[in-house]
Amino acid sequence: MRGRAGLVLLLLLAAALAVFPWVGDVIGERFPTSYELRLVMRAMILAIVAIGLNILVGYAGLVSLGQAALYGLGAHVAALLALRAGFPFMAALAFSVLIPAAVGAMLAFPTVRVRGVYLAVITIAFGLVFVNILREWVGFTGGASGLVGIPRPTILGERLGATRALNFNYYYLILLFLLAAVGVQAALVRSRYGRAMRAAAQSENAARALGINVVAIRTLAFSISAGFAGLGGALFTNLALFVNYETFTFTTSIELLLMVILGGSGTLAGPVVGTAVLFSATQFLQGLGQWQTFGYGVLLALVLFVLPRGIVGSLQRLMHRSVAAETSRETGHWPNWVEGLGPVTARHDDAGQSTLLARDVTLRFGGLTAVNAVNMDVRAGTVHALIGPNGAGKSSMLNVVSGFYRATSGEVSVFGENVGGLPPYVLARRGIARTFQNTELFGQMTVLENVLVGQHPHFRATFAETVLRLPRFRREERAALAEARRLLDFVGLSGFAGEEARNLPFGHQRRLEIARALALRPKLLLLDEPAAGLTHGEIEDLVALIRGLADRGMTVVLVEHHVDMIMAVSDRVTVLDYGEVIADGPPSAIQSNPKVIEAYFGNAKLPGVAVPA
Amino acid sequence: MEAIVQYLLTGLSAGSVYGLIALGFYVMWSAAKAVNFTYGDVFMLGGVGTVVLMELGLPLPVAAATAIAGAAVVGAIVERVFVRPFNREANSIGWMLTTIAVGIMIESSTTATYGPLGRPLPTPLVEHPIRIGGSGIYPQELLLPVAAIAATFALEFFYKRTVLGRAMRAVSFNRVAAGLVGIDADRITLLAFAIAGGLGAFAGFLVAPVVQASASMGVIVGLKGFMVAIIAGIANARGVVIVGILYGVAEKLIEGFLSTAARDAIGFTLMILLLLLFPQGLFGRAEVRKV
CATH class of the missing domain: 1.10.3470 (ABC transporter involved in vitamin B12 uptake, BtuC)
Known part of the structure; x- marks a missing residue:
């Protein structure tokens, strides 16, 4: 108009x-x-x-x-x-x-x-x-x-x-x-x-x-x-x-x-x-x-x-x-597996392969060791949780994997290739998508545009084709728009497509960030505390979404604090404390691991301290 | 040989001016992650203000002190009115434009009222040149490096040893965290711009006897000062002053051995190349981007 x-x-x-x-x-x-x-x-x-x-x-x-x-x-x-x-x-x-x-x-x-x-x-x-x-x-x-x-x-x-x-x-x-x-x-x-x-x-x-x-x-x-x-x-x-x-x-x-x-x-x-x-x-x-x-x-x-x-x-x-007042703003339910979402999860590693393999990854900032000789093996199609007390190095690890930090030593391989030192945009193009702990949306762009940005690497039309709006560009742009709308349907935000992202309520911002990350059609999705600030109901929906993605072949690494959520969604859990791996295994084993309990609640043997299990 | 000594001496003095201005940029940048883009005009106010006040009959020290204090106030006003409201979000560019607008107003109104020509600022130190190994230089010019070094140490002392200076460092490190421990980050930033204003005017006052005080004396010098600060990495006081002095010397050598006309072209090209090689600046450390 x-x-x-x-x-x-x-x-x-x-x-x-x-x-x-x-x-x-x-x-x-x-x-x-x-x-x-x-x-x-x-x-x-x-x-x-x-x-x-x-x-x-x-x-x-x-x-x-x-x-x-x-x-x-x-x-x-x-x-x-x-x-x-x-x-x-x-x-x-x-x-x-x-x-x-x-x-x-x-x-x-x-x-x-x-x-x-x-x-x-x-x-x-x-x-x-x-x-x-x-x-x-x-x-x-x-x-x-x-x-x-x-x-x-x-x-x-x-x-x-x-x-x-x-x-x-x-x-x-x-x-x-x-x-x-x-x-x-x-x-x-x-x-x-x-x-x-x-x-x-x-x-x-x-x-x-x-x-x-x-x-x-x-x-x-x-x-x-x-x-x-x-x-x-x-x-x-x-x-x-x-x-x-x-x-x-x-x-x-x-x-x-x-x-x-x-x-x-x-x-x-x-x-x-x-x-x-x-x-x-x-x-x-x-x-x-x-x-x-x-x-x-x-x-x-x-x-x-x-x-x-x-x-x-x-x-x-x-x-x-004057126009904004008329638009409908109904929040849809999510995850909403609409028709045509197939391509989003279509490219993925074969089940059982190591999608992400970290060997002795160490990250130091000056004298501070944020991540210390961490080993991690994330299998394709699984949900792998990375947990630990505040400051344990979870987000740092995520930043190493996504290329934002460069590991001081150690090796990271993703999709079978060594990726140490590659910049984030290259990794994103290879299929690593991520969300941020403090959501990082493009505030002054609309909700729809935010998702469209995620499709940036998929375009094949050249600069000249784009400027002249030649057929290939139009075709790709139409396809991108259709997929972006499907992704908004998927997270229930279709009613907000034209809204500026900064005006969304917090929970919706998290949804949008996930939709935007999925627009990359990632093979590996890194979620940094996606449940933080969400209501109980929203967390249940989030669990269903993560599980659904993994079931369709996507590999998900999840940094989270919500214990219930981790137990419900993960296939495997790695626990970090002071930058080191203190436990690694299926969620049920982690729950009863004494080291983990100690890291979270302190030493149980201290006199007069009762440990709530 | 004599020529080289001459270039080194004049370069040292010109470079000290760049160093002082770069120091001002560093103070502003640390506190606000923004600067008065046309800081050169504050520098100019130091020279022109002193001349005008002396013509009104004030003795030199009083005129200079008043001009410097006035420039400090201007610095604070620029921060409060033109920088703060336009620097609310990360990556804001509004403050660049508003401070440029102020700079244009200051410079053009000075040109219109004070006149486009430079006027001398007589001090006892520019009456007789002294001779060093056959090269002539005014004592005033030798005062500049002394002032630059003194200002650097004074600033370092202020940053490290005083409560206010530490608060300023805290703000530059993390504005929010500084706020949480009870530091009024806005007031500290205001103060930083005032200090920078005074520092710039001080440099303008010191150099005016050598170059004459004119409305346009600050434009290029201010810009070079900012570039010097960037090349140094805007990371510490010593770094910016050292790069400033080196740039001044390099300029005089280019002038002497090549041509005056080529000076800025070569100098700026050099700076761009340096930035290409050292994107974080010569003394800067790669910032850890918080993700």
Whole structure:
């Protein structure tokens, strides 16, 4: 519904922009003048750059403060290729997109590994260096006088320009690119790439546990945004036929960021709306003279305080509120083994095989030994509980198995292969899914989207197929959506599909996390205290669910405190205390093991202490 | 040889400024896992504020102390109004944008009122250069490394030996746990930003006699200070100051042997490469991500 309204508005905007050059013929005045036409074209170019930046800021949750430099890089690549190498317009344009995209990837890769903040700093630095080079390397870039005499662009011998004689063909070319940019943005956002970007921004750990290579997806996001900036730059060069560094300073970077935030970062229409509003405001701010920059600062702060979601984001919220009241929100029963869940449990090791084998696994943090020479053998298709008092090393062990911690020594093999040192996303793709002790949902994504993120590794459609929405992509997306809905049915959350995950009650969050983990179609499911915070009834349902999965061949490792639950659900129990295995065996044997009783309740032989058995 | 000594000396003094600023970033980052992104403008307030107050007739020490105190207040205001409300969730990016907005306002309003040009800040230490092995340097420039080292030790003493400093470390280690033992984490963070503000302004005041106090004196220096802090790993006081000094020396060597124009391009490229090789920073340890 919202998507369709957006499409109608977009078509209206496109139509308005399309007739704009000809308005004068209708009203019989000299309008628009070539100056006004130029302003609109520049606004459209900036909108393209802003759309790219929105992918980075709004979806990947990273900030670039050097976007103007990438814009400028594209502009200079186009100018230099045309001037010095005689490249035709379209070829130069292609390089103007590719080179900034490559530079963007090089800037992003080292920085996004650690913290997003670093990218912001590196991009400012890049922006300053870029302008510095342009200014100083006079022989190459013309310094302050810039590059002049750029030849008029042509396509297949057809001259391009924004004059009546040429039917404003360059104007329409820019409009076409703008619409294409809008389309690419929409395609990207509504695909696994967009979902992965948002997931990585909202919970890095959960994203990694679901098979998303966080560094790669962030690098991709920045590279795409740099490509958009470069495209804008090339279009600008061929419009102005002159470039110098003054257009691409830090102030422009801030302007671009302001456009995205003002319009509504993380919304499809935001960057276009923001560009339109700010670009008009800029014409007014220019009257402030030396206080113009101050005006930008005030505006940026005001937007962040008053309209943190931006114009479009705030409007959407208003609309969503009025719609939300009508949706049904009935919680279904779970586990609900609906038709078609087969593929979820279809791939599994043969019964009796060791799905997870840990040998002498030791994990130390500095002087603290969290896990000490632990041996574990988890057989395929069984429920294996890992229990022990608080701080016994259960979660640490789970983190080693899922790749979040690297064992100090020892070997872990999963599905028959040694996996020591592999990152979580690789393990997830091989078939290890997990939940977290403190649920880690993607809070600002809908319940349905959360499950869809879990299907990230299943897609085979390439990036190009996704952006162009080719048949294979559509087919996979449809299949993913159907399976996600089945999984929501399975945990009884169908009524909440459109709700933001953070608004779910706690028990439902646990259910959702399990559904999301199952979306990976795991062979090995690691559950970290899934019953914590659940009611008695919910725990019974959870037991049925775990048992049902194991009966269908899935291997489950369960870290839990609830003794009743462990006894009801597990085939085998490993007990940890102070990082060491103190008992291992079937639940009935564990229950009466004196060592276990001692670990939980203390030494029974102390005088005057009675042990409740 | 003489040239090298000259580069080392001026590099030492320029690098100390980066070190002091990086120290301020470190103090803010430790407490809040966020910083005043345009901290360079607080640094600038130290220099410009002192000049303006002296022009109003205040003696140097009073003017400097007032400017530094004023900058500390600005630091605290930035934390309370622009950082805290925008740093509620992990991975927030709001504080970056709000502090940039403040920075723009501070810098552009200073440019508009104080003027775009630099003005001298006369101190007795920039009257006569002293000669060391044929190289000339102002005593004021030699004061900078002394100040940087003193600030480092003072900060380490504060962190390790005072109740307040320990509380600050506790907050940086685990905000929630610090709260549970009765530490008001919000107030500690406010204090950290005030200390950083004072420290930055102190650096600005010290360097102003050498470089002249101007509205734009902080922008690049602040950014380099942040990069220095990142390269060092924002993990301890000594680390950031050492990297700051090294970066200053490296810059002067590049300037001397290659060109001034290439300085920042090479310097920043170097930093990016270092970050590629040492993603956790030179002195940083890999953080154990709590899962």
